[in-house]
Amino acid sequence: MKITKLIDCIAVLVCVLTMSPIVLESSGGEILFGYPRLLVLGLLSSITLLALLFIRVCISGSRI
Amino acid sequence: MSWIIVIGLIYISALVYSAYYAKRINSDNADEILLARSGVPTLLLFLSFSATLFSTFTLIGVPDFFRNHGLATWVFIGVSDVAMGFIVLWFGSKYRRVLEAEGLRGVSSLLKSRYKSPIALFVYILGIFVFLAPYVTIQIKGISGIATALTPGDIPSWIWAFGMLFLILMYSWIGGLRAIMYSDVVQGLVLLMVIWVVATTLTSDFGGLTAVFDNVRNNTPALLEAPGPKGLMSAQFLIASFIAIMWMPITQPQLTTRVAAAKSPKEIPVMALGISVFAFIILLPTIAIGMIGAVAYPDLGASEFLAKVLVEQQTPLIGALAIVGLLAAAMSTADSQLFALGSESQLSTAKDETKLNRSFTRILVVLFAVGCFALSQITSSELVSLARVSFAGTALIGPMILLALYSTKPLTNFSPLITGLCLIFFLLGNLSLIPMSLLGVRLDLVLMALTTLVASSEYFIINQR
Numbered sequence: 001m002k003i004t005k006l007i008d009c010i011a012v013l014v015c016v017l018t019m020s021p022i023v024l025e026s027s028g029g030e031i032l033f034g035y036p037r038l039l040v041l042g043l044l045s046s047i048t049l050l051a052l053l054f055i056r057v058c059i060s061g062s063r064i
Numbered sequence: 065m066s067w068i069i070v071i072g073l074i075y076i077s078a079l080v081y082s083a084y085y086a087k088r089i090n091s092d093n094a095d096e097i098l099l100a101r102s103g104v105p106t107l108l109l110f111l112s113f114s115a116t117l118f119s120t121f122t123l124i125g126v127p128d129f130f131r132n133h134g135l136a137t138w139v140f141i142g143v144s145d146v147a148m149g150f151i152v153l154w155f156g157s158k159y160r161r162v163l164e165a166e167g168l169r170g171v172s173s174l175l176k177s178r179y180k181s182p183i184a185l186f187v188y189i190l191g192i193f194v195f196l197a198p199y200v201t202i203q204i205k206g207i208s209g210i211a212t213a214l215t216p217g218d219i220p221s222w223i224w225a226f227g228m229l230f231l232i233l234m235y236s237w238i239g240g241l242r243a244i245m246y247s248d249v250v251q252g253l254v255l256l257m258v259i260w261v262v263a264t265t266l267t268s269d270f271g272g273l274t275a276v277f278d279n280v281r282n283n284t285p286a287l288l289e290a291p292g293p294k295g296l297m298s299a300q301f302l303i304a305s306f307i308a309i310m311w312m313p314i315t316q317p318q319l320t321t322r323v324a325a326a327k328s329p330k331e332i333p334v335m336a337l338g339i340s341v342f343a344f345i346i347l348l349p350t351i352a353i354g355m356i357g358a359v360a361y362p363d364l365g366a367s368e369f370l371a372k373v374l375v376e377q378q379t380p381l382i383g384a385l386a387i388v389g390l391l392a393a394a395m396s397t398a399d400s401q402l403f404a405l406g407s408e409s410q411l412s413t414a415k416d417e418t419k420l421n422r423s424f425t426r427i428l429v430v431l432f433a434v435g436c437f438a439l440s441q442i443t444s445s446e447l448v449s450l451a452r453v454s455f456a457g458t459a460l461i462g463p464m465i466l467l468a469l470y471s472t473k474p475l476t477n478f479s480p481l482i483t484g485l486c487l488i489f490f491l492l493g494n495l496s497l498i499p500m501s502l503l504g505v506r507l508d509l510v511l512m513a514l515t516t517l518v519a520s521s522e523y524f525i526i527n528q529r
Contacts, residue, residue, distance in 0.1 A: 008150065015147050018139055019306060021299040036277055036288040039351070042138035046146040046344055053149045053340050057333040060153075 007056045011049055018045040067384035068215060075254065075388050079235050082246035086239030094422040097240030098407045099169055103327030104245055110338030112245040113152075113322045115252025117145075117312070117339070118346055119397035120207055123259060123390055126347065127373070128366045130354020134287030136297035137354070142347045144309040149340030152313050156323040156332040159314075159469060163324055169420075171320050171465055172411035178468040184480035185412050191461040191487055192317055195454035196405060197436060200398045204228060205440035207394040210367060214375050214387055225440050228391060229433045232399040237426055241321065241407070244399050251396035256346050258389030261382055262374060263349030266356045269377070273352060279359045287358055304509045308455040311462035317404035318397075402432050453494055456508040460486050463519035473526050482518045486511040 018041065030037040090096040104112070129137040159174075168174050175184045208224035235243045270276055277288070286293035291301075313319045326332055353373055361369045374390070375383040406429035414420060450457070464483045467475060492498045493507045500507045 008154075011147065011150050015143065015306065018143050019299060019302045034274065036135055036281075038135045038289055039138060042135065042143060045139075045143050049143070049146045049149070050340055050344060053153070053337050056150075056153065057337045060157075060333045 004056060004059055007052050007059075011052045011056075014045055014048050014052070018042065067380050068387055071381075071384045071388045075250070075392065076231065078250045079231060079247050082250060083235035083238040083243040086243035086246055090240055090242055094420045095169075096242065097422045098410070098420055098425050099321065100241045100245065100325040101169075104242065104325045106326070106331045106334050106338070108245060108249055109322060109326055109331070110335045110342065111252050112248035113319060113335065113339055114342040114346070115248035115255065115396040116318050116322065116400040117397075118252070118255065118343075118393065120203055120390060120393040122346060122350065123255065123374075123386075123393055124206070124210070124366070124370055126350040127353040127357060128369065130351055131357035131362070131369065133292035133294060133296050134284075134289070134358075135351070135355075136290040136292055136302070138347075138351060139290070140297060140302055140305050141309075142344070144306045145343035145347060146340045147306070148309060148313060148343065149336040151310050152323065152339055153333055153336035155314050155466070155469070156326070156336060157329050159320070159323055160326050160329040160332055162469060164329065169417050170324060170408060170411045171317060172408050173417060174468050175465070176412070178471060179475050179477065179480060181477055183477045183484070184464060184468070184475075187464065187480045187484040187487065188461055189409065189412055190484070191315070191458055192405065192408065194487070194491065195450060195457040196316070196401050197432070197439070198450040199454040200401050200432075201436045201439040203394050203398055204436060207390055208440070210370065210390060211387060213367060214371055214383075222441060224391075225437060228395055228398070229437050232395055232402065233430055233433055236399055236403050236429060240422070241325070241403060244403055245322070245325070248396045248400065251392035252342075254385075254389050254392045255396075256342075258382075258386050259346060259349050259353075262378065262386060263352040265378060265382065266373060267352045270356055270359070273355075276352070276355050276359055280355055284358060284362070287355070300506055300509065304456065304506050304512075307512055308459040308508070311459035312455060314465055315458040315462045316401075317408045318400035321400075321404050321407065398436075402429050402436070405429075405432050450491075450494065453490075453508070456512075457487065457490055459508075460490060460511055460515050463515045467519040467523055471523060471526060475522065475526070479515075479519045479522050483515050486515050 033040055095101040126137065126141055129140070133140075162168065162174065163170075166177065168177060171188065172185060175188055176182070179185070204225050205221075208221040208228065211224040212219060212221040235247055239246070267273055267276070280287050284293060290299075291297040313323065323332065323335075326335060357369050357373060361372055364372065374386040378386060403425075406425045409428055410420060410425045411417065461483055464479050467479055489498065490508065490511055493500045498507075502510045
């Protein structure tokens, strides 16, 4: 139960950080891994959320 | 033209087949026809949820947003839609458990059972009608206009609009909610295929994504950073949009009916994960379409840009697929919204929910469809404005619904009354009768904060007693 709450908190934190002016407006047009930094940050944020949700679903023990 | 006819006929056949397949399962039971109460398999459920969620905006609006406002669009739509999986998980599991435990059938039933007077129900029905009906109307109007422009021959847009609504009514009349869900799966997969094929062919014609970004960096570098060249993607805009999108699975009846149709609460987590994965893979190619649009067609209007990338730059087969994909995207959202408006209206007026009348809902859906068709022919700027802000508008009723879901004690009218007032202020703001910001903060953010504060205060006060 505590782990699921921790995952939920991390997910909220990821969203807040992604949309915070500090992260958004500092990104500029710089390049990261060959692509614009804003795109890399946005994609990383989405993938992190997907991974967290996957772990959360595995922990909650659901069925298809 | 011949490819459009061939693909169109295959598409219509798939819809008719899904309607009759659903009719066989429903076996003339009103609960099954209106709410699919015996449950739908998880795979179908999340595909249906996703197809309903991703309307024509995905294929038309999102690439155009990338083209005009740059890469921060991914934060606006990509991050928000992936994060929505968490809301489906948190809210959906609880909602489905409450429905099962108390024998409730939808949000209307929940509000009736928790609030002392019908004010909450009235505010909810008002909210979904005022914002969803214009959304359906504008979607039908927009796609019928685009279909007229993209197809050869002089088929007037009203015939496209009429044809789409006729098909929707046909399969929802025959197979009810289950037919809509099966057709959603067909429509969602068509949309997914079209968007990837279009993005792949465009990217390969342009010499790869790196070349696209190099070109953007040289010509319009503002597209690579927030808040974009027009300054739209500010932190405040992104936060307000994020909150509005997060409330969607709770406030939009076409989505709550899908959560309610899960076979058991234990299936909701997988459904939530499926929705997030689908969101990610359907939105990813829109980055390429939009950025190529920014490089190749920076000065074209939205419809000319779409005509170029979806049809003119494609082979006739892919162009035909894209047109059918657009129609599918519009229909998968419009059918669910019309049917949900019908079933929630019936639930809100039913004295005994165990004796639902399927003909009544069907007639309501036909009436709403006729109303939307009529409105689409006389679209006004006020209607366009309501459709544009529909998600933010329905988000205002979210806290009131959540309060009903989490509270086990009878609730007062305080939260519904404040929500109703906030809806009125929001409408006045969008009709430019009051300012759209308060002390530099967007009006929608202020109202969302107010409804949340009121609902959470009531929750804590009631639980302390």
